[in-house]
Amino acid sequence: MRHLKFKEIDSTNTYLKREYQNFDNLTFVSTSFQTNGHGRFSREWFAKEDESLLLSYLIKDRSLIDNFSYISMFTAALIVKYLEDKGIKNVAIKWPNDIYVDGSKICGILLEGEIPHYLVVGIGLNLNQSNFNNFNLRHPATSLKMLSNGKNYSQEDETKSLINVINSFWDNFSNDWHVFDNFIKNHNYLKNMRVKVTNQAIKIEGIVEDIDSECNLLINNGKEIV
Numbered sequence: 001m002r003h004l005k006f007k008e009i010d011s012t013n014t015y016l017k018r019e020y021q022n023f024d025n026l027t028f029v030s031t032s033f034q035t036n037g038h039g040r041f042s043r044e045w046f047a048k049e050d051e052s053l054l055l056s057y058l059i060k061d062r063s064l065i066d067n068f069s070y071i072s073m074f075t076a077a078l079i080v081k082y083l084e085d086k087g088i089k090n091v092a093i094k095w096p097n098d099i100y101v102d103g104s105k106i107c108g109i110l111l112e113g114e115i116p117h118y119l120v121v122g123i124g125l126n127l128n129q130s131n132f133n134n135f136n137l138r139h140p141a142t143s144l145k146m147l148s149n150g151k152n153y154s155q156e157d158e159t160k161s162l163i164n165v166i167n168s169f170w171d172n173f174s175n176d177w178h179v180f181d182n183f184i185k186n187h188n189y190l191k192n193m194r195v196k197v198t199n200q201a202i203k204i205e206g207i208v209e210d211i212d213s214e215c216n217l218l219i220n221n222g223k224e225i226v
Helices: 012-022 068-085 155-171 181-186
Strands: 002-009 027-034 052-059 091-094 098-101 104-114 118-126 194-199 202-211 217-220
Touching: 002 012, 012 027, 012 052, 012 104, 012 118, 027 155, 052 155, 068 091, 068 098, 068 104, 068 118, 068 155, 068 181, 118 155, 181 202, 194 217
Parallel strands: 002 027
Antiparallel strands: 027 052, 052 118, 091 098, 098 104, 104 118, 194 202, 202 217
């Protein structure tokens, strides 16, 4: 395991995508500040310096890349456990790549790469933000500080702790792709909610029933479960 730390960088994901050929599996990159952070669909990721945990890690293990559909949800499960170990309650996974607490987003996960060559998993976790009133956010947001009576968190310490959690899991992973089945089902933020999703250009609308053992969202459209 290798950990590269930057004071400032365009994006931890972008850096690993540029340099993946030079690094081994489970190389981690973190930064205090991103000048061009982004989420899914190239949406801007807002993070002031030292207020967020900004981290990406590289996957080059072919057995993991071949099962890429699990990677984002497994990473989410590890982060949920990490937050629950800090005493944070009502943490849930919003399929496919967000983590919410009491209806507010605290973490986003972004999976990028070129299969079968590599995957990059990006994590943006809100640490010390006190409010988000100045940001034009699509959904309510929260942070560890807001959930912990104003306690400030060390970006460096939290980054190290989360890296240890993620690295230890994948380094000892025995290819049991069902290890989080029940955990993910029990932390499904969207369960019983009405959603609209697009799957391979097919639009699906209905009530979320569950997440299956392959990390797919199961939706009841009124006629069948899809």
